[in-house]
Amino acid sequence: MSNSNLVTRWWPANLTNYTKGREGNKIQGIVVHHAASTSLDSIGAAFARAGRNGSAHYGVGGNQIHQYVDEADTTWHCSNWWGNVRTVGIETINSTGAPNWEIALNTFETLVKLVADIAKRNNLGRLWINPKADMPTLSGHKDWYGASTVCPGPSLYPRLQEIADRANAINFPPVVEVKPVVAWVDISPLELKAKEKIDILDLDTGADKGDIQAGMIISNLVQETTVNGKKYYRTLYSKTKGFNNGILAEALEPTDTVISPESIINGEVRETDVEIKVPNEDEKRPITEKEVKEEAKKDDGFGDDIAPAPGVKPGMKPEEVQKLIEEHKKNMEKAEEIIGEVNKDMEFSPKTKMIVYLLGDLLIIAGTQAPLVVALINTTDAVTFGQLLGQLLLSTGTMLLFTFKLLKKKDK
Numbered sequence: 001m002s003n004s005n006l007v008t009r010w011w012p013a014n015l016t017n018y019t020k021g022r023e024g025n026k027i028q029g030i031v032v033h034h035a036a037s038t039s040l041d042s043i044g045a046a047f048a049r050a051g052r053n054g055s056a057h058y059g060v061g062g063n064q065i066h067q068y069v070d071e072a073d074t075t076w077h078c079s080n081w082w083g084n085v086r087t088v089g090i091e092t093i094n095s096t097g098a099p100n101w102e103i104a105l106n107t108f109e110t111l112v113k114l115v116a117d118i119a120k121r122n123n124l125g126r127l128w129i130n131p132k133a134d135m136p137t138l139s140g141h142k143d144w145y146g147a148s149t150v151c152p153g154p155s156l157y158p159r160l161q162e163i164a165d166r167a168n169a170i171n172f173p174p175v176v177e178v179k180p181v182v183a184w185v186d187i188s189p190l191e192l193k194a195k196e197k198i199d200i201l202d203l204d205t206g207a208d209k210g211d212i213q214a215g216m217i218i219s220n221l222v223q224e225t226t227v228n229g230k231k232y233y234r235t236l237y238s239k240t241k242g243f244n245n246g247i248l249a250e251a252l253e254p255t256d257t258v259i260s261p262e263s264i265i266n267g268e269v270r271e272t273d274v275e276i277k278v279p280n281e282d283e284k285r286p287i288t289e290k291e292v293k294e295e296a297k298k299d300d301g302f303g304d305d306i307a308p309a310p311g312v313k314p315g316m317k318p319e320e321v322q323k324l325i326e327e328h329k330k331n332m333e334k335a336e337e338i339i340g341e342v343n344k345d346m347e348f349s350p351k352t353k354m355i356v357y358l359l360g361d362l363l364i365i366a367g368t369q370a371p372l373v374v375a376l377i378n379t380t381d382a383v384t385f386g387q388l389l390g391q392l393l394l395s396t397g398t399m400l401l402f403t404f405k406l407l408k409k410k411d412k
């Protein structure tokens with residue numbers, strides 16, 4: 001038995017208020033009280049007066065700990081002699097009076113530290129509470145047989161488990177597994193190619209975290225480290241996730257040729273499951289001239305008339321054909337621009353894009369009908385659409401074919 005060196009003031013109790021010794025008993029538990037007072041000094045003063053017929057070993061208030069009786073002696077505090085000779089009593093100062101008898105935050109913190117200290121010095125082990133047990137290592141005054149009191153009060157009593165848990169955390173800190181530290185150093189982001197098949201290694205455990213096939217490009221290599229004399233890179237993805245996944249530097253080489261983005265393992269997204277992107281039908285790419293022609297061929301009555309460009313007729317001079325092809329190209333670009341503009345607000349299906357391209361071709365034939373065509377594209381009203389079409393029909397006869405095709409498309 002010893003005393004707490006957390007004590008800030010020794011304030012001896014009067015000998016008439018406690019008993020020397022513990023009748024041969026060891027300290028087996030701690031009993032928490034509230035003082036029913038907001039003044040720590042009032043406790044020391046009361047115990048120092050003869051004839052108080054009560055005492056405790058310690059008093060806690062704010063960050064102060066007062067001691068009144070040596071732990072080796074028996075204080076009269078828990079209304080039960082069997083308990084008195086086996087326990088240490090602590091008075092806790094209240095921050096408010098009846099009925100809540102609250103405890104200030106810093107008082108509670110000091111109480112936890114003192115409880116932990118007493119438990120440790122007296123080898124009480126992990127503290128536990130149980131009002132029905134004979135000798136719990138932590139209890140409240142009212143838990144004791146013979147006590148007719150609310151002590152330690154409605155605020156402190158429900159927190160006994162919390163006190164036990166907090167004190168146990170101090171005396172039995174959780175064992176933290178120490179992992180080997182892999183020291184990563186930031187580098188300018190690299191994009192390198194796998195010379196051979198490479199394992200992605202967990203540098204903590206040596207576990208294989210996935211493969212990189214020979215020839216694959218790994219982008220976003222943002223850190224490097226050296227383990228067992230070998231240099232490894234780590235991707236931005238691993239860095240962000242906190243994975244110590246290393247890619248052996250000597251198995252990588254600079255990228256020499258331009259590679260399509262689809263074949264790059266983008267370390268920013270994923271690194272082990274490589275996804276090769278397969279462009280789908282609605283991929284944002286312009287419909288090619290060839291596709292326009294292919295689509296056009298499917299239409300009855302149209303045949304190869306528009307090949308190689310709209311307006312081209314059998315027997316035309318090569319220069320004339322070339323001129324039409326150039327114009328058609330320009331027109332495609334123009335249509336692309338229009339699509340780009342409109343796309344800001346809406347998504348066009350490939351079919352709709354086709355109509356826009358055809359309208360572009362119509363433009364060639366119609367000559368200077370651009371505003372009309374644009375108006376036609378933008379209208380959603382059937383009547384207006386018809387009227388605009390009518391105006392366009394006034395142009396050349398060749399235009400009819402395109403108009404029919406257009407109407408067919410619009411129907412779909």
Ligand SMILES: [Zn+2]
Pocket residue numbers: 032033034077141149151152
């Ligand atoms: Zn009490």
